[in-house]
Amino acid sequence: MTLAERAGPAPAATPAAVIDAEEAARLRAERRERIGRWLLPAAVFVALIGSWQAYVTLAGVPHYVLPGPVLVAETLVRDFGTLAPSWWATLRVSLLALLLAVIGGGGLAILFAQSRWIEMSLFPYAVVLQVTPIIAIAPLIFIYIDSHTARVLFIAWIVAFFPILSNTALGLKSSDHNLRDLMSIYRAGRWQRLRHLELPAALPYFLGGLRIAGGLSLIGAVVAEFAMGSGGKAAGLAFRILEASYRLNVPRMFAALILIVLTGIAIYLAISALSWLLLHRWHESAVRRER
Amino acid sequence: MTAASSPVPAAFPAAGTVRAGARPTLLLLENVDKVFGRGVVALRDMSLEIRRGDFISLLGPSGCGKSTALRLIAGLIQPSRGRVRWEDPEAAATLGVVFQEPTLMPWATVAANVWLPLRLRGRSRRTVQPLIAETLEMVGLAGFERAYPRELSGGMKMRVSIARALVTRPRLILMDEPFAALDEITRFKLNNDLLAMRAKFDCTVIFVTHSVFESVFLSDRIVIMAARPGRVIRELAVDEPYPRSDSFRTSAGYVAHCRAASEALAAAMEGAAHAG
Ligand SMILES: Nc1ncnc2c1ncn2[C@@H]1O[C@H](COP(=O)(O)OP(=O)(O)O)[C@@H](O)[C@H]1O
Numbered sequence: 001m002t003l004a005e006r007a008g009p010a011p012a013a014t015p016a017a018v019i020d021a022e023e024a025a026r027l028r029a030e031r032r033e034r035i036g037r038w039l040l041p042a043a044v045f046v047a048l049i050g051s052w053q054a055y056v057t058l059a060g061v062p063h064y065v066l067p068g069p070v071l072v073a074e075t076l077v078r079d080f081g082t083l084a085p086s087w088w089a090t091l092r093v094s095l096l097a098l099l100l101a102v103i104g105g106g107g108l109a110i111l112f113a114q115s116r117w118i119e120m121s122l123f124p125y126a127v128v129l130q131v132t133p134i135i136a137i138a139p140l141i142f143i144y145i146d147s148h149t150a151r152v153l154f155i156a157w158i159v160a161f162f163p164i165l166s167n168t169a170l171g172l173k174s175s176d177h178n179l180r181d182l183m184s185i186y187r188a189g190r191w192q193r194l195r196h197l198e199l200p201a202a203l204p205y206f207l208g209g210l211r212i213a214g215g216l217s218l219i220g221a222v223v224a225e226f227a228m229g230s231g232g233k234a235a236g237l238a239f240r241i242l243e244a245s246y247r248l249n250v251p252r253m254f255a256a257l258i259l260i261v262l263t264g265i266a267i268y269l270a271i272s273a274l275s276w277l278l279l280h281r282w283h284e285s286a287v288r289r290e291r
Numbered sequence: 292m293t294a295a296s297s298p299v300p301a302a303f304p305a306a307g308t309v310r311a312g313a314r315p316t317l318l319l320l321e322n323v324d325k326v327f328g329r330g331v332v333a334l335r336d337m338s339l340e341i342r343r344g345d346f347i348s349l350l351g352p353s354g355c356g357k358s359t360a361l362r363l364i365a366g367l368i369q370p371s372r373g374r375v376r377w378e379d380p381e382a383a384a385t386l387g388v389v390f391q392e393p394t395l396m397p398w399a400t401v402a403a404n405v406w407l408p409l410r411l412r413g414r415s416r417r418t419v420q421p422l423i424a425e426t427l428e429m430v431g432l433a434g435f436e437r438a439y440p441r442e443l444s445g446g447m448k449m450r451v452s453i454a455r456a457l458v459t460r461p462r463l464i465l466m467d468e469p470f471a472a473l474d475e476i477t478r479f480k481l482n483n484d485l486l487a488m489r490a491k492f493d494c495t496v497i498f499v500t501h502s503v504f505e506s507v508f509l510s511d512r513i514v515i516m517a518a519r520p521g522r523v524i525r526e527l528a529v530d531e532p533y534p535r536s537d538s539f540r541t542s543a544g545y546v547a548h549c550r551a552a553s554e555a556l557a558a559a560m561e562g563a564a565h566a567g
């Protein structure tokens with residue numbers, strides 16, 4: 001009775017959505033942020049390129065010292081016939097090294113997960129491999145491995161595999177302990193545990209490692225090409241940069257550099273897209289927060 | 292009317308079924324001790340007979356070995372002394388478990404989570420689809436097959452967890468404080484639904500809780516335990532018929548049983564304080 005009185009007459013029809021000033025401001029801020037995320041980097045890009053071109057033109061800098069962005073773009077288009085095969089060579093090495101890193105790093109992590117003893121025995125050596133500056137062992141690799149492709153791949157692989165190994169190993173151990181008990185209660189075998197619990201639980205960790213390894217595999221491929229020389233017709237972009245520098249063809253150096261950067265960005269975006277595809281239904285990192 | 296305190300479980304017909312004479316024994320704990328690593332006595336001399344159709348609550352303060360007792364029964368750990376004797380191997384093979392957290396696989400849909408126990412036995416999704424659907428229907432989650440756990444509320448996640456335990460049609464279910472993290476309204480609802488599910492599936496339940504009210508509402512036997520060392524202090528029979536509904540919560544019998552259980556629990560804790 002008193003409750004009903006206090007509540008007063010029932011509101012006839014609540015207006016569908018009255019957005020108060022605070023909410024409206026928040027929505028506006030959200031929209032600004034969405035646009036700003038793209039617009040600001042784009043604006044910085046345009047400003048940088050513009051001032052670079054302006055500086056080169058106004059100060060009359062010779063193109064063998066610093067070519068303007070327009071000349072670099074022209075060179076990229078003109079020399080694309082020469083650069084494209086090298087680009088493909090570098091890309092191929094990077095992706096192959098990444099694939100081997102996934103197989104090697106992931107496989108080793110799974111092996112470690114099977115036995116603490118194996119992990120204790122081998123993990124320190126994986127760390128040693130990781131901390132040794134790759135450029136310092138490049139001459140040895142040059143001596144012991146005959147095939148150019150194998151050398152370059154090997155170097156890129158060493159650089160890329162560790163993040164995958166360490167992340168996946170951590171992920172395989174991170175599964176919920178109650179779920180592990182459940183597996184025991186249901187008498188799951190070693191393989192079933194791996195398949196139904198440990199691998200899915202490790203997936204977000206693995207993908208985090210993959211994102212790092214993607215960038216590292218490209219870096220490894222470029223470093224390997226610098227260290228190992230041309231290798232005949234399989235010359236990569238790094239070799240094109242060296243070659244162009246000997247000929248003082250600075251615009252082409254820039255053009256090759258741009259291709260490398262674009263490749264790195266493309267690998268990063270591809271792996272991010274893959275992560276999103278695999279995780280967005282369930283993992284916190286990929287779930288868009290609804291407030 | 293008041294809770295009869297006795298070490299011998301009162302013979303009581305199982306929910307939904309009336310059997311002549313004593314119900315068959317599922318499982319016996321015989322003078323079980325569990326000592327962990329550096330001398331933590333988690334359980335001392337625990338003996339318990341679990342009969343077909345029982346709803347037993349293990350009630351006691353935290354650290355009194357309730358979870359340890361369940362883990363012993365589930366075979367996750369072995370007793371240091373005494374033994375866990377299964378009289379019904381079928382019950383051991385189909386055992387269902389519900390933990391305090393829903394413990395779902397976040398990467399799998401509701402239906403895939405419920406499928407897990409059957410999948411581990413090599414049953415294909417297609418052959419057990421009707422069973423999964425029926426079980427989800429039973430716990431009130433029909434239509435949520437394709438949802439992911441993160442899209443569900445705490446109570447609904449717990450229902451999925453219960454469905455997963457029920458999908459093997461177990462004879463015995465172990466539940467370790469399954470509703471402790473839920474709000475009271477949800478907990479009451481789940482308590483009611485749990486009794487309904489049990490009546491339907493005709494299974495035996497061992498239910499761990501530290502809530503006197505929950506234990507009285509749900510069970511026909513309350514095993515009161517004390518800590519340091521973890522041990523059984525007393526057993527109370529709640530001789531109230533099933534089905535029990537919300538009206539039971541306001542009945543004189545319920546109140547009397549709650550008082551008896553609270554007193555026994557207080558005495559247990561006092562005794563433990565003197566002993567420790
Ligand atoms: N794996 C373990 N190792 C060492 N001590 C444990 C372990 N599990 C439980 N204990 C100890 O055993 C006692 C009983 O624990 P538990 O069965 O979890 O109690 P409850 O579930 O009643 O709260 C506690 O003192 C706890 O610290």
Ligand SMILES: [Mg+2]
Nearest residue numbers: 357358359467
């Ligand atoms: Mg516990």
